[in-house]
Amino acid sequence: MLQSNMISSEDFAKQIRIQVLEMVHKANASHVGGALSMADILAVLYDGVLNIDPLDVKNEQRDRFLLSKGHACTGLYAALALKNFFPLKDLEQYAADGSKYLSHTSHMVPGVEISAGSLGHALPVAVGVALAGKRKNATWKVICLVSDGELNEGSNWEAILFSPQQKLDNLILIVDYNKIQSLGFVKDVIDLEPFKSKFESFNWDVFEIDGHNHTQINDALLKCNQKNNKPKVIIANTVKGKGVDFMENQILWHYRAPNADQLKTAIQNLNN
Amino acid sequence: MRTAFIEQLIEEAKVNDKVFLLVADLGFSVIEPFAELFPDRYLNVGIAEQNMAGIAAGLAMEGYCVYIYSIGNFPTLRCMEQIRYDICYHNLNVKIVAVGGGYAYGSLGPSHHATEEFGMLRTIPNMVICAPGDPREARLLTTFATKHNGPCYLRLGKAGEPLVHKSEITEPLLLGNILKVANGSECAVFSTGAMLKYVTDFVNDNKLDASVYSFPFIKPIDVQFLLPLFKKYKKIITIEEHQASGGFGSAILEYANEMLNDAQIEQIPFIKRIAIKDKFYSTSGSQQYLRNLAGLTLDVADFNV
Ligand SMILES: [Mg+2]
Numbered sequence: 001m002l003q004s005n006m007i008s009s010e011d012f013a014k015q016i017r018i019q020v021l022e023m024v025h026k027a028n029a030s031h032v033g034g035a036l037s038m039a040d041i042l043a044v045l046y047d048g049v050l051n052i053d054p055l056d057v058k059n060e061q062r063d064r065f066l067l068s069k070g071h072a073c074t075g076l077y078a079a080l081a082l083k084n085f086f087p088l089k090d091l092e093q094y095a096a097d098g099s100k101y102l103s104h105t106s107h108m109v110p111g112v113e114i115s116a117g118s119l120g121h122a123l124p125v126a127v128g129v130a131l132a133g134k135r136k137n138a139t140w141k142v143i144c145l146v147s148d149g150e151l152n153e154g155s156n157w158e159a160i161l162f163s164p165q166q167k168l169d170n171l172i173l174i175v176d177y178n179k180i181q182s183l184g185f186v187k188d189v190i191d192l193e194p195f196k197s198k199f200e201s202f203n204w205d206v207f208e209i210d211g212h213n214h215t216q217i218n219d220a221l222l223k224c225n226q227k228n229n230k231p232k233v234i235i236a237n238t239v240k241g242k243g244v245d246f247m248e249n250q251i252l253w254h255y256r257a258p259n260a261d262q263l264k265t266a267i268q269n270l271n272n
Numbered sequence: 273m274r275t276a277f278i279e280q281l282i283e284e285a286k287v288n289d290k291v292f293l294l295v296a297d298l299g300f301s302v303i304e305p306f307a308e309l310f311p312d313r314y315l316n317v318g319i320a321e322q323n324m325a326g327i328a329a330g331l332a333m334e335g336y337c338v339y340i341y342s343i344g345n346f347p348t349l350r351c352m353e354q355i356r357y358d359i360c361y362h363n364l365n366v367k368i369v370a371v372g373g374g375y376a377y378g379s380l381g382p383s384h385h386a387t388e389e390f391g392m393l394r395t396i397p398n399m400v401i402c403a404p405g406d407p408r409e410a411r412l413l414t415t416f417a418t419k420h421n422g423p424c425y426l427r428l429g430k431a432g433e434p435l436v437h438k439s440e441i442t443e444p445l446l447l448g449n450i451l452k453v454a455n456g457s458e459c460a461v462f463s464t465g466a467m468l469k470y471v472t473d474f475v476n477d478n479k480l481d482a483s484v485y486s487f488p489f490i491k492p493i494d495v496q497f498l499l500p501l502f503k504k505y506k507k508i509i510t511i512e513e514h515q516a517s518g519g520f521g522s523a524i525l526e527y528a529n530e531m532l533n534d535a536q537i538e539q540i541p542f543i544k545r546i547a548i549k550d551k552f553y554s555t556s557g558s559q560q561y562l563r564n565l566a567g568l569t570l571d572v573a574d575f576n577v
Contacts, residue, residue, distance in 0.1 A: 107362060113333075114333075114358075114362070115357070115361060115362065117357075118353060118357055120322075121326060121353075121354065121357060121358055123326070124322065124323045124325070124326020124327055124329075124330070124354070124358075125326045125327070125329045125330040125333070125358055126330060127323070127326065127327050127330060128326060128327035128328060128329055128330020128331045128332075128333070128334075129330040129331075129333055129334055130330070131315070131327060131330065131331060132330065132331050132333075132334030132335075132336060133334070135312055135313075136334070154322070155322040155323060155326065155354070158318075158320035158322055158323035159323050159326065159327075161318075161320075162317060162318060162320065162323055162327075165318075166315075
């Protein structure tokens, strides 16, 4: 079982963000904005919601968490390291030559269920895992976290259309709705609105929340435990680059890595 | 072949409770007996092959031996990236079954001509590629695929293919096996998939002194079997219902070249490849009509050594 740290989940989220910034700075890597936007969701998930034992990551009874927005894997690696799935020092190997810590989520990393990098892949797989859970009358749940831009991919909508048919109420989809995708604002590329009613019309239970408010994240995840034959989606309204003022809502920080000065400023920002 | 496949899959599912069959809304009058016998290990996922391949990966992660079934290019080309990344990269226990290999659905047109998938699938690590030559081979390959723990592609013909192997093959097929069908001296035909009947008839009807080998496996081919054939025959004809590029004949050439480089053979025998020459055919026609049009035919002169 995951042990809750002696710190609050908010502090855990801050630590995730600091590790993310350190990693992308050291590796001069992209995608910091999307890792910061989902940090609070990861913090709540790994601070007691997910039933996963860092010492027994393949336990049959565990909850399955599949991160689909693999480009934001720094957030997941940080959460796992901070929860002792592997040594925190390993994060220094992120994107380094010969490292297993690829800059898209790698299933070679302890605690990672699935490699992801090509968008629109993990949700159909999560649906398959949930279907297996149903066929086995299992009590564990499946949680899949996708980006908003990723919902341009048709494969996701095949899975979204399919899931209610099989009554997959053991499946929770979380959308990190940070309103920005690779080349522009979501509303300008392919608008997802009306978003909530889209999912409702697909026969999903929808919970729309502030994806940085830990109480709301927790409450929504609790509501998702309801066994009513419907898959659940949490639309988490988030801010890309959340927590670092000069990164917030900036397309540039989908690509840029902070230099040493920017890293220092960013961490100060988080600590204030 | 599809009947042999489903009958054998039912046999496998009786003794292996991990066997799970997904179909993409195709398989009318084929899959029903499986669905009736094993409703908890069967699902029609609808007309959505990318989702089907992803679901198969998810089921396989949870320990199932998952078959995905559709026709033509739909369970392969349509979801090629899911096959590469979700299934093969994670090395999951998923079997992809396509009915209607080659020009089996001839008059339905190029949308239904499965003539490029060997080349695409061959390049993907962890993938095993099978194409039975007759219903007996289809049964053996279904048993093989169920036992093999990893990704596997099975290209079937459709219904009503005649038996080529005169009696039941008693040995189980092992990965990469080659089956000898006719015995000759200096020339051999290497056939894969449903071309086998045509090849054996041609050799028999023309009383040719040629060996015929069926290759149920295109990837990998067991070099222990293949190497002696390169040493024995002066001339080899490969035949397949697939584009020449990247197909079975290409694989044979590559094996020969590797063996030459590794000094396992002193020279490469003369190899003639019979395959589709980089062309689509938009003419309506039966399977045999399109095979003829595409030049997938033997000539007695080919057998002169
Ligand atoms: Mg986004």
